[in-house]
Amino acid sequence: MYARPRIDSLDFARNGRRISAQVPFAELPRLQELLDSPLGFLDYILQGGMDHLGRPILDVSLHGSCQLRCQRCLGALDYAIQLEMRLLLCDQAGLDELDDDEEEFDAILADEHMDVVALLEDEILLGLPIAPRHETGSCQAAEGKYSQDGRHPFAALEKLKHN
Numbered sequence: 739m740y741a742r743p744r745i746d747s748l749d750f751a752r753n754g755r756r757i758s759a760q761v762p763f764a765e766l767p768r769l770q771e772l773l774d775s776p777l778g779f780l781d782y783i784l785q786g787g788m789d790h791l792g793r794p795i796l797d798v799s800l801h802g803s804c805q806l807r808c809q810r811c812l813g814a815l816d817y818a819i820q821l822e823m824r825l826l827l828c829d830q831a832g833l834d835e836l837d838d839d840e841e842e843f844d845a846i847l848a849d850e851h852m853d854v855v856a857l858l859e860d861e862i863l864l865g866l867p868i869a870p871r872h873e874t875g876s877c878q879a880a881e882g883k884y885s886q887d888g889r890h891p892f893a894a895l896e897k898l899k900h901n
């Protein structure tokens with residue numbers, strides 16, 4: 739059973755703590771719903787620290803490769819997760835006061851029992867394409883259309899095969 743890490747986020751930042759670990763995609767249920775396959779792992783690094791104004795921050799680095807579902811043909815679509823971001827830790831009052839337009843980083847609510855995996859999942863979901871699709875030409879649905887038009891891009895290859 740995978741143990742979901744929880745951190746005291748302010749303490750984590752102030753003491754410059756670091757987690758470098760791997761989590762199976764199967765542990766990310768909200769992302770899972772959008773994936774074609776539950777297999778695979780997400781590599782992540784969570785680094786606590788302070789920004790130049792002395793505010794507590796988390797630097798998040800995410801790397802992984804998953805398979806989304808193409809919204810045109812519903813086939814598997816390789817998708818590389820490559821995210822680097824800095825999150826500012828705020829209390830509720832700080833969050834309310836923050837002017838998002840002036841902030842260079844996104845702010846999140848500091849939490850004494852922060853669910854690290856849920857945080858990573860949030861960030862991945864925010865970065866996902868709304869309607870992922872294969873490139874035209876490598877999409878099954880697009881191929882179907884081309885063959886009806888009599889302009890199937892692989893028609894010539896098909897002929898070669900049968901000769």
Ligand SMILES: [Zn+2]
Pocket residue numbers: 808809810811812813871872876877878879
């Ligand atoms: Zn497709």
